[in-house]
Amino acid sequence: MPKTPPTRRSLRRRLGALGACAALLLSGCAGAGGDALGGGSHRHTINVLMVNNPQMVDLQKLTAEHFTRQTGIKVNFTLLPEDDVRDKISQDFSSQAAEYDIASISNYEVPFYARNGWLSPLGSRAAQDPSYDQQDVLPPMRHSLTAADGQIYAEPFYGESSFLMYRKDLLAAKGLAIPARPTWSQVADTAAKLDGAAPGMRGICLRGQPGWGQMAAPFTTVVNTFGGTWFDKGWKAQLTSPAFTRAANFYVGLIRAHGEAGAAQAGYTECLNDLQQGKVAMWYDSTAAAGSLDGAGSPVAGKIGYAPAPVDQTRNSGWLYTWALALQKASKHQDDAWKFISWATSSQYEQLVGKELGWSRVPAGKRASTYANPAYLRASAAFANPTRTAIAGADPDHPGVQPRPAPGIQFVGIPEFSALGTRVSQNLSSAIAGQTSVQQALKDSQTLAARVAATYAK
Numbered sequence: 001m002p003k004t005p006p007t008r009r010s011l012r013r014r015l016g017a018l019g020a021c022a023a024l025l026l027s028g029c030a031g032a033g034g035d036a037l038g039g040g041s042h043r044h045t046i047n048v049l050m051v052n053n054p055q056m057v058d059l060q061k062l063t064a065e066h067f068t069r070q071t072g073i074k075v076n077f078t079l080l081p082e083d084d085v086r087d088k089i090s091q092d093f094s095s096q097a098a099e100y101d102i103a104s105i106s107n108y109e110v111p112f113y114a115r116n117g118w119l120s121p122l123g124s125r126a127a128q129d130p131s132y133d134q135q136d137v138l139p140p141m142r143h144s145l146t147a148a149d150g151q152i153y154a155e156p157f158y159g160e161s162s163f164l165m166y167r168k169d170l171l172a173a174k175g176l177a178i179p180a181r182p183t184w185s186q187v188a189d190t191a192a193k194l195d196g197a198a199p200g201m202r203g204i205c206l207r208g209q210p211g212w213g214q215m216a217a218p219f220t221t222v223v224n225t226f227g228g229t230w231f232d233k234g235w236k237a238q239l240t241s242p243a244f245t246r247a248a249n250f251y252v253g254l255i256r257a258h259g260e261a262g263a264a265q266a267g268y269t270e271c272l273n274d275l276q277q278g279k280v281a282m283w284y285d286s287t288a289a290a291g292s293l294d295g296a297g298s299p300v301a302g303k304i305g306y307a308p309a310p311v312d313q314t315r316n317s318g319w320l321y322t323w324a325l326a327l328q329k330a331s332k333h334q335d336d337a338w339k340f341i342s343w344a345t346s347s348q349y350e351q352l353v354g355k356e357l358g359w360s361r362v363p364a365g366k367r368a369s370t371y372a373n374p375a376y377l378r379a380s381a382a383f384a385n386p387t388r389t390a391i392a393g394a395d396p397d398h399p400g401v402q403p404r405p406a407p408g409i410q411f412v413g414i415p416e417f418s419a420l421g422t423r424v425s426q427n428l429s430s431a432i433a434g435q436t437s438v439q440q441a442l443k444d445s446q447t448l449a450a451r452v453a454a455t456y457a458k
Helices: 008-027 054-071 082-095 110-115 123-127 139-144 168-173 184-194 216-225 242-258 268-276 287-293 334-344 347-357 368-372 374-379 384-393 417-432 438-456
Strands: 045-051 074-080 102-106 155-160 162-167 282-286 304-308 321-327
Touching: 045 054, 045 082, 045 334, 054 074, 054 155, 054 287, 054 334, 054 347, 074 082, 082 102, 102 110, 102 334, 110 321, 123 334, 139 155, 139 384, 155 287, 155 334, 155 384, 162 168, 162 184, 162 287, 162 384, 168 184, 168 304, 184 242, 184 282, 216 242, 216 417, 242 417, 242 438, 268 282, 268 287, 282 287, 287 304, 287 384, 304 384, 321 334, 334 347, 347 368, 347 374, 368 374, 368 384, 417 438
Parallel strands: 045 074, 045 102
Antiparallel strands: 102 321, 155 321, 162 282, 162 304
């Protein structure tokens, strides 16, 4: 007799226990903590661990002159690549070692970290801070950082969905155009025609670097719109289903035929650099990249067009994600840490970035006021509206064509997905590199997914 799938309530109960297991699994990949950071015993020093994306690098540059000078609070930063920072955060927060007071985590981790008691709630602090304006935070972002107990456990530094970015000038030179709502078939055809549009140029960049937050993110949106899913509503793994297989063959095949050089090791940063440096003509990825592409000094500023995430069977395909700042519960500097979080995620900080670095570099996608700011809209006219539209259209509860057992668009909202998504992406990355077939990669991945499914289908 088929087993009855768990209810959302029973699923949430399981997440707490499983979150700790997943964190321990992840922390096994992380190196031991380094030397203690300078000033750790000083009550006006806090330690912040962040992903090394451009927006975070800007924050690091602006902090001493503005936040520290104003508050007297010294901030020690550690910036690491995405996969490395996730492992280090998991290690520090799961052990409550408090080497770091604040870390950049996402809406994927918040439910598990909150349930395990690793985070301090921030909603009440925001409500008591009249200058912060929590209601200005876009509802999808606010909701994604709210745990099952109804409390907000992180504040968004920037928010994003995904869309297609392309070189308008190159398409025009070839008499090509991207439709207002492109399909993946149309994108693949266009990529083929753009190969060699400039010397050595490839038609498109797609992440091939392993990692649940690297390749697995855009790939899963392709799976969704092709009619596939990692698990059906009854927790049966679907990685060898016809729809999932078609999506994998398409994604791997498009990269191998028209994708970037070194694709098996190319992630967000590599694709950003490739589009800026004229090595690729198109890129499907995060809306947050637009500020770098159209920012002052970018060699492709003014040359990039933006279109909704390509689709196949669904109306929308963009993901929903935020890099947010969270406060470790074990931190001994709660008040100072909140002062930094509230400053870094505020509309006032956005104003500072706009005036100091240029409005296109504002860490946007999180506040309604950003999209009512004339200076920002002038500088970001090419991508501001496409970004907000993509965020508003993202539906984590219904991302595909069939019911799901857990929420999530570019991930499955269970603790095990961080390990599972990484392993599956490793298999598919090997297929991109020509080391195995897509069929074998999916066969091996189905076995891994079935083991996870078995823990929920009981």
